[in-house]
Amino acid sequence: MSDRHSPQILTPRMWLTAFMGITRREALRFVNQRGRFLAALVRPLVWLFIFAAGFRAVLGLSITPPYQTYVLYEVYVTPGLCAMIQLFNGMQSSLSMVYDRETGAMRTLLVSPFPRWFLLGSKLVAGVIVSIIQVYVFLAIAWFWGVDPPLFGYITVLPALVLSGLMLGAMGLFLSSAIRQLENFAGVMNFVIFPMFFASSALYPLWRMAESSTLLHDICAANPFTHAVELIRFALYGQINPLSLAAVTGCLILFFAGAVFMYDPSKGLWARRKGGA
Amino acid sequence: MGAALEIDHVSHSFGGFQALSDVSLSVPRGSFTALLGVNGAGKTTLFSLITRLYNNTSGRISVAGHDLRRQPGAALARLGVVFQSRALDADLTVAQNLTYHAALHGIPRRQALIRAAEVLAQVGLSDRLHARVSALSGGQSRRAEIARALIHRPEILLLDEPTVGLDVKSRAEVVALTRDLTAQGVSALWATHILDEIRPEDGLVILHQGRVLADGTAARIGGGDLTRRFLDLTGDAA
Missing domain, CATH: 3.40.50.300 (P-loop containing nucleotide triphosphate hydrolases)
Structure with missing residues (x-):
């Protein structure tokens, strides 16, 4: 075999090639799993078409920023459903990480000469790209349902979607490092996804929650998912919510650092795991 | 040496x-x-x-x-590694798996496709380049794993x-x-x-x-x- 020797230094082009390769694989997996795309789309659409229609009459909404007038419940709930797509996508990525670890495919990724933070980061970004495509398809369908934010909102929401997608994906990545078996994933659904979604501003404004319980309001206000929703909500109307921006960015750093720590061979649970990756 | x-x-x-x-x-x-x-x-x-x-x-x-x-x-x-458990993605083709692995070593796609053809010839799987991994027999799958491990030389x-x-x-x-x-x-x-x-x-x-x-x-x-x-x-x- 000639020319066997691998290069000693990883050039910028090699980093880009690795990133593109990881992204391409995620895209191929996504395309091959059409059911996953449909499920990701049907879930928020059911909420929009059925839940929102039913609750429109029950839940009164006052004028709260970024809205400058009374809005239909469908309009209010749409940013929350965008974040829900990203939350489920993050968990789906987490599930596929655990699955890859059980089957052995994860080892292929981790024995690459690139540093682990880069490999995990690339996988995270690839997942976010997929989730953003899903969100835009959802927003396009919602437009036909009368949810029509200003046109520039479709552009200004993009950075918010990138940030919230990264934060929720990093959370999934962090969780995946702690889940030992695929069977434990149902627990994550019950103890992470549902509480995060329902204890947030996705379905009802926080002031409504405060009317029922101050403690519940405070929990919702501290929920990172609430800030992802609010970041998207404001961005969809061309505005920035500084508190949500700071909270989402902070959580992203925290979750990603946690995931890198946990996947480090010398630290975290990974180091104590017997029987392989 | x-x-x-x-x-x-x-x-x-x-x-x-x-x-x-x-x-x-x-x-x-x-x-x-x-x-x-x-x-x-x-x-x-x-x-x-x-x-x-x-x-x-x-x-x-x-x-x-x-x-x-x-x-x-x-x-x-x-290092090239052939793990005990399956490491190839069964939903993807052999070529897609090999180019993915090559990318993890920084090898560009065009070069990776050339190398994929080379290593598959080495392991006697030249005709399975575009086959899905799930369609390979057990022996073919192991040989494809070896090809994967060889692609970065x-x-x-x-x-x-x-x-x-x-x-x-x-x-x-x-x-x-x-x-x-x-x-x-x-x-x-x-x-x-x-x-x-x-x-x-x-x-x-x-x-x-x-x-x-x-x-x-x-x-x-x-x-x-x-x-x-x-x-x-x-x-x-x-």
Whole structure:
């Protein structure tokens, strides 16, 4: 075999090639799993078409920023459903990480000469790209349902979607490092996804929650998912919510650092795991 | 020129369980070295340390002269690994899997496709480039795994019980293929618990309960009856 020797230094082009390769694989997996795309789309659409229609009459909404007038419940709930797509996508990525670890495919990724933070980061970004495509398809369908934010909102929401997608994906990545078996994933659904979604501003404004319980309001206000929703909500109307921006960015750093720590061979649970990756 | 792989006084434990104790071995360049041990001997743990899935905190592991702790990127770039469990994505084609693996070593797609055709020819799977992995037989799948491990042109191949679950014919093919590769200059560390996969001229390391019990050529260690010798050694150690 000639020319066997691998290069000693990883050039910028090699980093880009690795990133593109990881992204391409995620895209191929996504395309091959059409059911996953449909499920990701049907879930928020059911909420929009059925839940929102039913609750429109029950839940009164006052004028709260970024809205400058009374809005239909469908309009209010749409940013929350965008974040829900990203939350489920993050968990789906987490599930596929655990699955890859059980089957052995994860080892292929981790024995690459690139540093682990880069490999995990690339996988995270690839997942976010997929989730953003899903969100835009959802927003396009919602437009036909009368949810029509200003046109520039479709552009200004993009950075918010990138940030919230990264934060929720990093959370999934962090969780995946702690889940030992695929069977434990149902627990994550019950103890992470549902509480995060329902204890947030996705379905009802926080002031409504405060009317029922101050403690519940405070929990919702501290929920990172609430800030992802609010970041998207404001961005969809061309505005920035500084508190949500700071909270989402902070959580992203925290979750990603946690995931890198946990996947480090010398630290975290990974180091104590017997029987392989 | 040093060895393709050198392991020097490496130990590893999981909590209170000592999985490896003071393991030292060397794989000369272009050699076929068998790592023989029963299930639970510590072969997979040792492979996990060499591939940096676990961190080695004691001793030294060096791949083609590159210290795994100090130069992990350079060391891993020279390793090709065939894991015991399936590492190919069954939903993707062989070409998609190989180009993905090449990308993980920074090899651009166009170059990766050329190399994929080359390595598949080497393992006798030229006609399966665009087949889905799920459509491959067990033997073809293992050979595709070897092709995956070869695509970045490693200096040493680690094969962790690669014939597990294969029928006799496929097993013979995979062993023969690996020997062909060593004849071409690739070094191989072949973990196994099957004695008839080992030839007298092969390098042999017997690992049992995390300790190296014997290290040399199979002919020297076996002395004409490797099975008897292996049972004597592991029986005494048990």
